[in-house]
Amino acid sequence: MRPTTKKIAVLGLCTAVALILAYVESMLPPLFHAVPGIKIGLPNIIIVFVLYRFGLKEAATVSLIRMLAVSFMFGNMMALVYSLAGAFLSMFVMVILKKLNFLSVVGVSVAGGVFHNVGQILTAMLLLGTAELGYYLIVLTVTGTVSGIFVGLCGAIVEKRIPKKMI
Amino acid sequence: MMNQEIKTTPTVKNGGRLFRNDVIFIVALLLVVSALGLCFYFFRGEGDKVVVTVDGKEFGTYSLAEDVKVEIRTGAQNEEVNVLVIRDGLAYMETATCPDGICADHKPISREGESIVCLPHKVVITVYATEEEDAPDIVV
Structure with missing residues (x-):
C-alpha cells in the first residue's frame, strides 16, 4: 500500500512537532542535579500519538527521522547510538503491549519510557564494558515511569482531541 | 461532530x-x-578505592583515603580532559570538557559499585571495596 500524499504531509508535520518538542526540552533546566541525564521525553508524545493513530511503521519512521535530524543538527553521533538502541527497544515493547490490549495508552507509554532507559543502559554497558551501570536503572525506572505517565496522558489527550477526519 | x-x-x-x-x-x-x-x-557498603577506565581499559586506581586531583586526558590529541577529585573520602568529577557535562554534575560517590560515567569521553569512574568477603567468589 502506497502512502497517500496526505499521510506523508501529516507524518512530516508530526516529525516537525517532535523536533520542536526536542528543542523545547533541551531549553528546560535539568530536573535533578543528583542523577543527571533524566528527561521527560516530550517528543515521545508525538511518537505515542502516531503509534496509536497510524501504527508501528509510521511511528518507527517518525522516531527514526527525528533522532537522525536531532543528531545532525546538534551534532552528537555518540548520543545517536544510545537513542537508537533506546528507541528500538522501547518501540518493540510498546507494540507488543499495544497488541496484547491489556494496558491503555498510559501503561504502554510507561513501559516504553522504562524500556527506552533499559535500551540505553544496556548499550552503555556493552560499549563501556561496565556492569555497574545497572545501578542507574533503578533510578531511571522510577523516573521513566513518571515521565511515561505524563507522556501517555498527553498522547491520549492529543489522540482524542484531534479528529480522525482532520488527520 | x-x-x-x-x-x-x-x-x-x-x-x-x-x-x-x-x-x-x-x-x-x-x-x-x-x-x-x-x-x-x-x-553494598562503603568502598575504599576508585578505578578509572577509559574506553574499557584501566587508566588508574586511586585510594579514597587520600585527597588527590587527577587529570584524565583522552582523545586522539589528548584534547579531552576530565578532572577527577578525591576529597574527604568522596570522589567526583570537578570539571570536564565534554559537551554535555553530565559527569561533572553527578553527585560525589563513595559507596561500592557507584560510578560516574562520561559517555562522550568513554571515561568510567567506579568505586570498589577491597574486602575479604569477596574472596570466596573468586576461588570456586
Missing part, C-alpha cells in the same frame, strides 16, 4: 478497565524496582 462523540464512548468505557490494569502494572513495576533498589542499597 456528534458522530465523533458517539464513536468515542465505547473507548472511554473500555478505558476504565484498561486504566485499572495500568495502575496494577505501574504499581507492580515500581514495587519490583524498589525491592531491587533496597537489595542493592543494603548489600
